[in-house]
Amino acid sequence: MAVAEKKANARDALLEAAEALFTTKGFEAVSTRELAEQAGVNLGTIQYHFGSKTQLFIETIRRVMSRRREQQPLFLDNRPIASRAQAIEELCVFVYSFLESVCHPVGPDVCKLMYRECLSPSTEDPDIFEALVSSVVNEFIRPVDQRLVQIVTTLQPELGADEAGLIAHSVIGQCSFYVTHRPFVTRLRHCDCTCEPTFSAVQRHVATFSLRALGVSEVEIETTLRRLQGRALESDAQRFKKFSQRG
Amino acid sequence: MAVAEKKANARDALLEAAEALFTTKGFEAVSTRELAEQAGVNLGTIQYHFGSKTQLFIETIRRVMSRRREQQPLFLDNRPIASRAQAIEELCVFVYSFLESVCHPVGPDVCKLMYRECLSPSTEDPDIFEALVSSVVNEFIRPVDQRLVQIVTTLQPELGADEAGLIAHSVIGQCSFYVTHRPFVTRLRHCDCTCEPTFSAVQRHVATFSLRALGVSEVEIETTLRRLQGRALESDAQRFKKFSQRG
């Protein structure tokens, strides 16, 4: 489509274009001609700098995923959790921020990339599969999982690692549902749950549902949500947006 | 690959081959030549009977999804729920059976099909998108959602339709997590959660987590799971397998 942006460096221009095209359309659907045109470079440049379309894709995955990690320190900064009340608060902040980050990505949509590519035939290439899985796990899933396990074991210190892990899956699963099932839920409910006013209800529900399952009382939940209202949650979302936009 | 099965009818042979190939490899990754070869028919037969590869794919989606619905009446037969105790039991049966059906599909893997195709560029074709979304919602998501809403509103009759729907999302989201995140969780946990002995722990966890969030007491949960152990859950899984295999 649009071409002719200033290019400092053919290699970097290609990586930029690859990021934009691969994350929106997927590996198979993007042709090398399209990549070259978007980057404003010659077709042969891809072979010269990367050797193949596959290798360019792999480098793009690594770049995107490692940037994603830098962009989400907000609810993952592993600030120590001193009290039960703080753990409850951190879980709320986590759910609100994580849902925001997966439903309304500001940069490239890494969720779409990982779900699409992990099911698509491109992953029959073992190089692509390995790059995808290791990048996604190290830069995206593991930090999220670790933070959740930290929160959960503060709330229930008697829990083993396996049980805490399963609880982390339940929280992540509830959130990513709205990404993986989005078109189907939109049709089913006749509204897009990732848009307001439903989105706020979704955030509140996932936080509440998870806290109830963790044995937190209604009073504690209400108090925390009211305390956070208009303060930490919003400021955290703000911080996320600001941080992401400068990335 | 393998060819030369007896073909009663070229059209049916093509639909059979299309089901096998499209569900395992996806729309883009299957060529018309491959389809014709697998079906043991001539290449031109596809155009003659279906007009295009796209139309053959759409008919395949409809066929697969409507068959899927017939295969899962077990936890969706909408048998009336008379008591709170029965609602708790039905939720357990639902979670165990639903997880089994999505993690260990006996026929074509409809989950893989829907998640892959819904993110892939094939859905830029509005005909494919419409066929996919309406089939998935009508034959797969809505029955599951309705059953869950029925169970949840028995447990908490004061709930509105929106809140009950959000709880249904939470249950489905927890289950489908193990499908959509399977390769990543396998790497993260160094074991495949869809295989024993972890799979049983997952089933038990999702049921317990959801019931706790619905305010069901530990005693009620324990009693129900113990009662179902070796009886309803297993027999329901058996029924599912038997029913599916004859499909």
Next chain:
DNA sequence: GTCTATAAGCAGATAGAC
């Protein structure tokens, strides 16, 4: 390091014989 030109192959769709 970047360019043009082209190779080699596969895609979906079609024309026309039978």
Next chain:
DNA sequence: GTCTATCTGCTTATAGAC
């Protein structure tokens, strides 16, 4: 209704001039 042969357009990758 099924076949063969072919058309047109696309893909990735490469060879060689500059």
